[in-house]
Ligand SMILES: [Zn+2]
């Protein structure tokens with residue numbers, strides 16, 4: 001390996017360790033910065049980025065660390081993060097988080113993943129921190145959850161709605177698959193928490209994977225029946241037409257439109273009410289259409 005490629009690999013490892021989670025554009029910029037001579041004038045190609053990532057993986061294999069790649073579920077932006085391949089369990093965060101913080105994080109993950117829209121109101125997020133087994137004060141919960149959003153463990157998707165963040169998707173996918181009944185996106189085969197469900201079968205697609213090229217005429221790519229409700233195909237619909245079930249949201253709208261739908265659907269009101277009155281009497285969440293209940297183990 002030349003000293004230039006050696007330096008690029010080192011620089012990328014250090015950058016990923018420092019920044020924790022890097023978008024594809026930023027990763028490209030980092031690789032471009034390492035180029036020397038005439039090459040430095042042009043942006044690093046996708047091939048060069050892939051080559052550097054392969055080198056990082058080769059060097060880090062002995063330490064059970066590898067580069068994980070996946071899309072942010074709001075807009076499909078690709079991110080990269082260094083993950084521990086030997087220990088994907090959340091308890092490894094115990095080095096930097098207290099036991100109560102771990103419990104709070106687990107409970108938030110469960111609340112979001114088991115919610116039918118795969119997001120919860122930020123007020124509900126804070127209320128979970130006040131539950132008996134955690135008992136954080138409001139300012140403590142607020143500081144902690146703001147930090148988790150900033151670090152991309154969670155994502156503020158719109159109007160105080162909180163979803164699973166890209167860092168959790170990249171670093172905790174094994175944990176999520178083990179503990180929750182989740183699916184992969186039918187198109188990109190990557191774990192999909194937030195997306196659209198077919199009305200007739202179990203097929204799920206990320207919002208950014210459900211474009212008109214992939215599901216022409218709104219036909220499910222798996223069962224060929226109607227994929228999403230046609231009444232909500234028009235993304236300019238009024239708020240009163242919005243529905244809570246994300247499987248009936250418009251198929252081909254932009255991620256931005258999906259986020260607007262999220263913020264105006266009935267779930268917002270329900271979540272806010274739950275946050276105010278508490279959610280201890282919440283009914284068990286049923287899996288969409290199939291009626292099978294989701295399982296979660298918080299231990
Ligand atoms: Zn996908």
Ligand SMILES: [Zn+2]
Nearest residue numbers: 198201220223
């Ligand atoms: Zn289908």
